[in-house]
Amino acid sequence: MFSYIIRRLYMLIPVLLGMSIVTFSIIHLIPGNPAQTILGEQASAQAIEELEERLGLNKPYIVQYGVYMKDLVQGDLGTSLRTKQEISKEMWPYLAATMELTFFAMLFAMVIGVNAGIISAWKQNSAFDYISMLIALIGVSMPIFWLALMQQWIFAQELAWLPAFGRNNPRSPIETITNFYIIDTIINGRFDQLWVAIKHLILPAIALGTIPMAIIARMTRSSMLEVLRSDYIRTVNAKGSKTVVVVYKHALKNALIPVLTVVGLQTGTLLGGAILTETIFSWPGIGRYIFEAIGNRDYPVIQSGILVVATMFVMINLFVDVMYTYIDPRIKF
Amino acid sequence: MFKKNYFLLALLLLVTIFIISACSSDDANAPVNDSNAENNGNNDVAEEPAAEPAEEQVLIFARGGDSVSLDYASVTDGESSRVTKQIYETLVEFDQDSFEYGEGLATDWSWDDDGLRFVFQLREGVEFHDGTDFNAEAVKVNFERWADAEHPFAFTDDNYVYSVYGTQFGGFKGDDSHVIDEINILGDFEIEFILNRPLGSFMQNMGMSYFAITSPAAFEEHGSKINENPVGTGPFKFVSWAKDDSIILDKNENYWQEGLPKLDRVIFQVIPDNSARLTALRSGEIDIMDGLSPDDIATVESDAAYQLFERSTNNVGYLGFHTEKEPFDNVLVRRAINHAVNKEALIGALYGGLAQSAKNAVPPGYLGYNDDIEEYEFNPEKAKELLTEAGFPDGFEFELWTMPVARPYMPNPERAAEALQADLADVGLTAKIVTMEWATYLEKTTLGEQDVFMLGWSGVNGDPDYFLANLLSADAIPGGNRTFYRNADVTRILDEAKTIVDPAIRDELYKEAQRLIHEDAPMVPLVHSVPILAGGANVKGYVAHPSTSEVLSFVELTN
Numbered sequence: 001m002f003s004y005i006i007r008r009l010y011m012l013i014p015v016l017l018g019m020s021i022v023t024f025s026i027i028h029l030i031p032g033n034p035a036q037t038i039l040g041e042q043a044s045a046q047a048i049e050e051l052e053e054r055l056g057l058n059k060p061y062i063v064q065y066g067v068y069m070k071d072l073v074q075g076d077l078g079t080s081l082r083t084k085q086e087i088s089k090e091m092w093p094y095l096a097a098t099m100e101l102t103f104f105a106m107l108f109a110m111v112i113g114v115n116a117g118i119i120s121a122w123k124q125n126s127a128f129d130y131i132s133m134l135i136a137l138i139g140v141s142m143p144i145f146w147l148a149l150m151q152q153w154i155f156a157q158e159l160a161w162l163p164a165f166g167r168n169n170p171r172s173p174i175e176t177i178t179n180f181y182i183i184d185t186i187i188n189g190r191f192d193q194l195w196v197a198i199k200h201l202i203l204p205a206i207a208l209g210t211i212p213m214a215i216i217a218r219m220t221r222s223s224m225l226e227v228l229r230s231d232y233i234r235t236v237n238a239k240g241s242k243t244v245v246v247v248y249k250h251a252l253k254n255a256l257i258p259v260l261t262v263v264g265l266q267t268g269t270l271l272g273g274a275i276l277t278e279t280i281f282s283w284p285g286i287g288r289y290i291f292e293a294i295g296n297r298d299y300p301v302i303q304s305g306i307l308v309v310a311t312m313f314v315m316i317n318l319f320v321d322v323m324y325t326y327i328d329p330r331i332k333f
Numbered sequence: 334m335f336k337k338n339y340f341l342l343a344l345l346l347l348v349t350i351f352i353i354s355a356c357s358s359d360d361a362n363a364p365v366n367d368s369n370a371e372n373n374g375n376n377d378v379a380e381e382p383a384a385e386p387a388e389e390q391v392l393i394f395a396r397g398g399d400s401v402s403l404d405y406a407s408v409t410d411g412e413s414s415r416v417t418k419q420i421y422e423t424l425v426e427f428d429q430d431s432f433e434y435g436e437g438l439a440t441d442w443s444w445d446d447d448g449l450r451f452v453f454q455l456r457e458g459v460e461f462h463d464g465t466d467f468n469a470e471a472v473k474v475n476f477e478r479w480a481d482a483e484h485p486f487a488f489t490d491d492n493y494v495y496s497v498y499g500t501q502f503g504g505f506k507g508d509d510s511h512v513i514d515e516i517n518i519l520g521d522f523e524i525e526f527i528l529n530r531p532l533g534s535f536m537q538n539m540g541m542s543y544f545a546i547t548s549p550a551a552f553e554e555h556g557s558k559i560n561e562n563p564v565g566t567g568p569f570k571f572v573s574w575a576k577d578d579s580i581i582l583d584k585n586e587n588y589w590q591e592g593l594p595k596l597d598r599v600i601f602q603v604i605p606d607n608s609a610r611l612t613a614l615r616s617g618e619i620d621i622m623d624g625l626s627p628d629d630i631a632t633v634e635s636d637a638a639y640q641l642f643e644r645s646t647n648n649v650g651y652l653g654f655h656t657e658k659e660p661f662d663n664v665l666v667r668r669a670i671n672h673a674v675n676k677e678a679l680i681g682a683l684y685g686g687l688a689q690s691a692k693n694a695v696p697p698g699y700l701g702y703n704d705d706i707e708e709y710e711f712n713p714e715k716a717k718e719l720l721t722e723a724g725f726p727d728g729f730e731f732e733l734w735t736m737p738v739a740r741p742y743m744p745n746p747e748r749a750a751e752a753l754q755a756d757l758a759d760v761g762l763t764a765k766i767v768t769m770e771w772a773t774y775l776e777k778t779t780l781g782e783q784d785v786f787m788l789g790w791s792g793v794n795g796d797p798d799y800f801l802a803n804l805l806s807a808d809a810i811p812g813g814n815r816t817f818y819r820n821a822d823v824t825r826i827l828d829e830a831k832t833i834v835d836p837a838i839r840d841e842l843y844k845e846a847q848r849l850i851h852e853d854a855p856m857v858p859l860v861h862s863v864p865i866l867a868g869g870a871n872v873k874g875y876v877a878h879p880s881t882s883e884v885l886s887f888v889e890l891t892n
Contacts, residue, residue: 030770030773031770031772031773031776031777032770032771032772032773032774032775032776033772033776034772036772036775036776036779037771037772037775038401038408038409039409039496040409040410041740041775041788041790042409042790042791042793042803042813043409043496043500043812044496044499044500044803044809044812044813045779045811045812046499046504046812047494047496047499047500050494050496050499051494051496054489054492054494055492079492081492082401083401083402083560084402084407084491084492084493084557084560085561090576093575093576094576094577149608149609152608152609152612153612156612156613156616156618157612157615157616160616160617163616163618164609164612164613164616164618165395165602165604165609165610165613165618166578166579166602166604167578170393170578170579170581170600170602171389171391171393171600173573173575173579173581176575279605279606280606280609281609282578282602282603282604282605282606282609284575284576284577284578284603288577288605289577292577295770295771295772296772297772
């Protein structure tokens with residue numbers, strides 16, 4: 001088991017190296033230069049030239065890549081061309097914001113999705129089954145931005161139940177320690193602010209969690225149906241156990257294995273792909289950070305941002321693989 | 334079994350949270366847009382018609398993007414200067430709604446007739462936010478920092494570049510074209526600038542937010558981290574910055590202007606999505622929002638709970654020709670297209686009526702604006718005649734380039750391009766709309782890969798030179814001049830006007846330049862747009878400055 005984890009971690013190295021080469025090539029293939037975007041549409045050609053020189057952008061690509069990799073090996077993610085900040089420092093709040101949002105989005109998706117899937121399978125072809133699968137179908141095909149704007153309009157503007165933007169109430173800013181606001185407010189003992197932070201999380205978490213929720217519900221249902229038809233469940237049924245016990249105690253564990261895979265992949269996707277939700281709800285997350293960096297041709301930020309997200313994606317999936325052995329002792333690595 | 338219970342517990346907990354949150358809205362974050370809220374405690378006071386100041390003077394200003402840096406001189410984006418304008422001050426300050434300059438950190442100034450020496454008397458008794466004194470030394474340190482890459486506070490190694498300084502003062506120390514020769518301290522509160530040659534826009538430049546004064550002690554203390562630790566003399570001082578979220582500033586209790594600022598705290602909140610920003614305003618979570626889209630103007634206007642703020646126009650949106658490419662090297666073709674474009678329809682459809690039709694490349698109200706120019710009237714027949722005369726009776730095909738992003742002078746470039754395409758089709762011209770990424774667009778148009786393109790220009794210092802020389806002088810190729818218009822007379826006039834300090838003479842020269850440009854028609858000046866902001870009805874004293882950065886010291890909130 002342990003050696004398996006180590007092996008998998010070693011595999012990370014070529015994967016990330018490949019990623020970085022691909023990313024580097026792509027960003028330099030896009031026309032448009034960072035100096036131009038930094039200085040804006042009213043910059044003189046001379047100013048652009050000077051800045052390019054200052055930033056080392058007129059060196060051959062291979063040299064630029066070499067410099068970047070040399071720093072990276074030393075654990076230095078580089079410096080943003082635009083803000084002049086160390087990326088490792090600058091990125092953390094964005095990453096924390098996205099992790100927090102992703103966590104709650106997945107929590108929502110799992111709790112609702114898994115249970116809806118279980119009940120749909122258990123009461124196959126019932127009204128609940130049809131309705132929840134219809135909702136799942138709508139959920140999978142719903143444009144996130146539309147859902148998010150609707151939520152905002154209904155819950156923030158019309159009902160005024162929940163805030164429309166951001167992670168906290170700017171009038172009473174949260175003192176950051178870890179940048180996970182839920183944790184920071186607890187550490188600070190500010191439970192009023194904890195409440196505010198949770199309220200800020202609700203709408204974006206639901207918007208972001210809707211698609212995974214629908215996918216998980218459908219996955220759980222089909223996998224549950226399969227398990228419920230298996231021999232051992234028939235045995236349990238024959239022993240006269242209550243259906244609830246059968247479903248939740250005996251069947252669920254096995255049914256969750258394929259669901260876990262989906263959860264892992266979806267979590268990874270949300271980490272980098274929450275850009276729409278983050279934009280509409282003004283959530284300062286990593287998706288927006290990278291997206292803006294692409295617009296600004298902030299090469300080091302794009303490279304390091306994608307690298308960090310990719311690393312996390314791989315780590316999450318490694319974690320999921322390790323979880324299998326917990327759920328199903330038959331799986332060995 | 335045990336684990337399962339946890340699972341159910343978590344489910345229960347989550348459901349409970351949802352239910353509770355949906356039923357309660359009584360915390361500090363509850364929107365306060367109920368203007369009839371009971372005013373507890375003051376009921377025995379006679380009701381006055383005038384609104385009284387609200388108890389909590391905290392203003393949230395929402396905008397579409399975050400500041401890049403809080404070191405104003407090393408960046409060029411408006412979102413940065415919008416914030417630094419509150420923290421820092423300049424030697425002269427512009428009026429609230431124009432580029433007329435008056436006293437700032439300097440109380441008096443004079444210049445020699447030859448325009449080579451400017452002397453400023455500085456305000457006494459002003460302190461930076463860190464408690465150190467503002468004086469002539471501070472002014473000298475700041476200007477030398479921008480001019481001299483070797484200066485210890487230039488932070489060259491950390492990629493600080495002061496491009497606006499280079500643009501406005503002809504380059505940097507050691508360049509042939511650099512305008513400022515030396516800066517001498519004549520006393521604690523008296524400083525002189527010796528110039529290599531006269532610069533017409535020198536005083537206007539002094540009011541630009543890019544040339545504000547930072548505490549020298551702060552450079553010592555923070556070094557190249559000055560971009561996150563701004564220390565100025567302004568009405569508000571820096572508190573905190575959460576990237577892409579909010580910047581918080583608090584009242585400077587020691588501000589030199591008695592009784593100002595009126596707000597205790599200003600928060601610049603980033604809300605990237607236009608409609609989300611409007612939602613936040615309507616739910617009462619913010620007080621002022623920038624970048625109201627023209628489609629929403631009517632909605633906001635009809636509601637008494639809100640008000641609109643208009644900025645005086647300070648830009649031009651134009652349709653440019655690559656004047657060295659066929660057939661646009663033919664002046665008849667360029668004039669024909671000038672006649673073919675229906676600007677009024679464009680303004681009605683895309684600007685919510687909030688724009689002026691343009692006839693010059695410089696906005697009205699500027700020194701030297703030539704109002705005698707007779708605009709090319711919208712006349713498709715005349716356009717066709719001119720095209721026939723030019724040898725294109727059946728028209729021709731070309732690419733019409735448009736920007737991919739909304740700009741202050743063009744809130745919806747794609748739709749504008751379609752409108753222009755239709756106008757041109759009416760006179761037999763086939764325009765194929767091409768768009769590309771913003772950075773690429775700027776680069777390619779600088780290199781001259783376009784036939785016809787849309788772009789614009791925004792003013793920074795209220796000086797006509799910034800528009801005309803950057804857009805239409807041969808000196809600005811490659812650069813701001815993307816029409817590749819090279820008229821020796823125009824270039825000569827603009828160069829001359831640059832070095833004259835007397836406004837009356839400059840006025841004449843710029844008018845003459847515009848006359849020549851109008852004849853040659855290197856572009857179709859389309860509009861001078863009026864950017865619009867929306868705010869709650871309880872915001873008093875807010876005046877939007879044409880530069881897009883206004884100081885908020887007079888703003889207050891009422892009940």
